[in-house]
Amino acid sequence: MTGLNVIEARGLCKDRVSSFLLKRSMVLDNLSLTVKQGETYGLLGPNGAGKTTTVKILLGLMKPDRGEVSVLGKTAGDHSSLKRIGFLPENPYFYSHLTGLEFLEFIARLFGLKRFEIKDRIKDLLRLVSMEADANKPMNKYSKGMLQRLGIAQSLINDPDILFWDEPMSGLDPIGRRDVREIINQLKRNGKTIFFNSHLLPDVNEVCDRVGVLVKGRLVTEEKISNIDQGGGYRDLEDFFLAQAER
Amino acid sequence: MFSTVIDPIFAIALNTFRETVRDRVLYAFFVFACLITVLGILLGSLSVGQDIRIVEDLGLTVIAIIGGIIAVFAGTNLVYKELERRTIYVIFTKPVSSWQFILGKYVGLSLCLFVVLVGMGLFLLGLVSLVDPEHHMQLHIHGITCSLALVLLELLFVLAMATFFSTFSTPIMSVIFTLSLWFIGHLGSSLIDLSRMSNNPTAQNLLSTLYWCLPDLAQLTRVRSMLMYGKEPSQEIIVFMLSYVMAFILLLLGLASIVNERREFP
Numbered sequence: 014m015t016g017l018n019v020i021e022a023r024g025l026c027k028d029r030v031s032s033f034l035l036k037r038s039m040v041l042d043n044l045s046l047t048v049k050q051g052e053t054y055g056l057l058g059p060n061g062a063g064k065t066t067t068v069k070i071l072l073g074l075m076k077p078d079r080g081e082v083s084v085l086g087k088t089a090g091d092h093s094s095l096k097r098i099g100f101l102p103e104n105p106y107f108y109s110h111l112t113g114l115e116f117l118e119f120i121a122r123l124f125g126l127k128r129f130e131i132k133d134r135i136k137d138l139l140r141l142v143s144m145e146a147d148a149n150k151p152m153n154k155y156s157k158g159m160l161q162r163l164g165i166a167q168s169l170i171n172d173p174d175i176l177f178w179d180e181p182m183s184g185l186d187p188i189g190r191r192d193v194r195e196i197i198n199q200l201k202r203n204g205k206t207i208f209f210n211s212h213l214l215p216d217v218n219e220v221c222d223r224v225g226v227l228v229k230g231r232l233v234t235e236e237k238i239s240n241i242d243q244g245g246g247y248r249d250l251e252d253f254f255l256a257q258a259e260r
Numbered sequence: 261m262f263s264t265v266i267d268p269i270f271a272i273a274l275n276t277f278r279e280t281v282r283d284r285v286l287y288a289f290f291v292f293a294c295l296i297t298v299l300g301i302l303l304g305s306l307s308v309g310q311d312i313r314i315v316e317d318l319g320l321t322v323i324a325i326i327g328g329i330i331a332v333f334a335g336t337n338l339v340y341k342e343l344e345r346r347t348i349y350v351i352f353t354k355p356v357s358s359w360q361f362i363l364g365k366y367v368g369l370s371l372c373l374f375v376v377l378v379g380m381g382l383f384l385l386g387l388v389s390l391v392d393p394e395h396h397m398q399l400h401i402h403g404i405t406c407s408l409a410l411v412l413l414e415l416l417f418v419l420a421m422a423t424f425f426s427t428f429s430t431p432i433m434s435v436i437f438t439l440s441l442w443f444i445g446h447l448g449s450s451l452i453d454l455s456r457m458s459n460n461p462t463a464q465n466l467l468s469t470l471y472w473c474l475p476d477l478a479q480l481t482r483v484r485s486m487l488m489y490g491k492e493p494s495q496e497i498i499v500f501m502l503s504y505v506m507a508f509i510l511l512l513l514g515l516a517s518i519v520n521e522r523r524e525f526p
Binding site: 029066069072073074075076090092093095096098100102104105106107108110111115118119120122123124125127167177 | 263264267268270271272274275278279282283345346347349350351352353354355356357524525526
């Protein structure tokens with residue numbers, strides 16, 4: 014970690030407005046966080062805490078009602094920063110009419126990668142996520158785990174500096190989870206910044222440098238994993254998470 | 261620089277084209293259209309010396325209707341399907357602008373309409389060559405090709421309307437809006453006639469303003485009829501029609517891009 018802040022959010026507030034009575038409910042409440050270059054940051058929280066909304070705001074898919082966001086020194090959603098970002102959505106659905114290979118080619122072209130680069134890059138990524146044998150199958154024949162692997166591959170196609178992964182272990186069997194942990198470790202060694210949401214605390218514990226706990230839209234605490242493990246007064250990350258979430 | 265602008269449009273267009281041509285419903289429509297066109301031979305045999313005219317007229321009408329159904333239903337689902345399947349997240353987290361997305365979707369579906377029209381047009385020509393005992397194919401090819409070009413022009417316009425409505429309303433509402441505007445478009449010249457007939461200056465102004473705001477597609481039908489009766493429209497009319505439809509398409513796609521740019525993807 015070099016100490017440079019690559020993700021910065023200050024005072025983010027976001028309300029959800031119901032379509033019928035226009036009733037407002039708060040999703041994010043004055044959320045501020047920073048992630049340093051090369052850091053692996055895990056955003057934890059119970060269902061409905063606002064984790065996915067946070068990621069969407071950081072990526073420019075949603076706009077905050079109040080507050081400021083900058084990713085790689087640019088406003089969220091800026092094209093020059095999006096070129097250096099990889100995103101894996103929660104429960105990826107993708108296009109059932111495409112094969113895995115066609116889908117990766119599609120994503121590569123969205124980034125404007127050169128044709129000669131695309132072939133080699135896709136080959137490497139398919140090997141990385143162990144999907145070489147199934148690359149030519151249509152995606153409607155894929156299992157949830159295979160879609161998740163393909164989702165991981167598409168998020169890496171532009172060799173991003175920052176990765177936003179929303180529930181990357183979801184739908185994966187233990188072997189798949191181990192493989193993803195290995196990919197994350199490899200990305201960490203290459204100096205990539207990883208921001209991810211997950212419910213699977215043992216995996217978070219193994220790969221994250223720092224975690225934040227989001228409860229009802231408020232970031233109640235942030236802590237280094239090493240501090241939780243060593244003398245933080247908690248048995249493990251789960252104990253820490255439950256103590257913070259139920260505080 | 262040029263490739264970073266064009267590549268995403270091309271990728272989205274290719275994806276949309278693949279999605280539409282891999283949909284079995286398209287082939288069902290195609291077979292249905294061909295079967296009705298074949299019926300033209302039966303209807304033609306009941307007429308006195310008008311068998312080729314009936315096959316051509318029925319064939320072109322079927323092509324226009326089936327093409328219209330594809331344009332309206334595929335067009336109104338363009339953006340909605342991406343939202344429903346959440347694939348929109350994958351696109352807008354990449355360096356892709358709203359206008360590139362809209363243009364890519366539009367080009368992909370236009371390409372599909374072109375392929376469908378060419379396929380059905382070839383089938384119609386084959387049928388005409390079977391019916392025409394003297395094989396005046398040169399004449400038929402010219403008339404049918406020009407008419408199909410006009411059908412395509414109209415469908416491109418309908419598709420732009422469907423694309424525009426799909427950016428802010430549900431598919432059902434978009435279908436209603438598009439079909440209504442398409443229908444009004446064919447009655448547009450009646451507004452001008454009404455304004456001429458009216459003695460009230462306010463009504464005259466209102467009706468002529470409405471005419472200039474709404475699309476006028478009646479011209480396309482008039483020229484299509486001229487072509488089928490062997491009359492050539494003047495070059496000025498062709499240039500005017502092309503410019504008029506293209507201007508409306510650009511306006512609708514521009515508005516669609518602005519609407520899409522402003523929306524959030526929760």
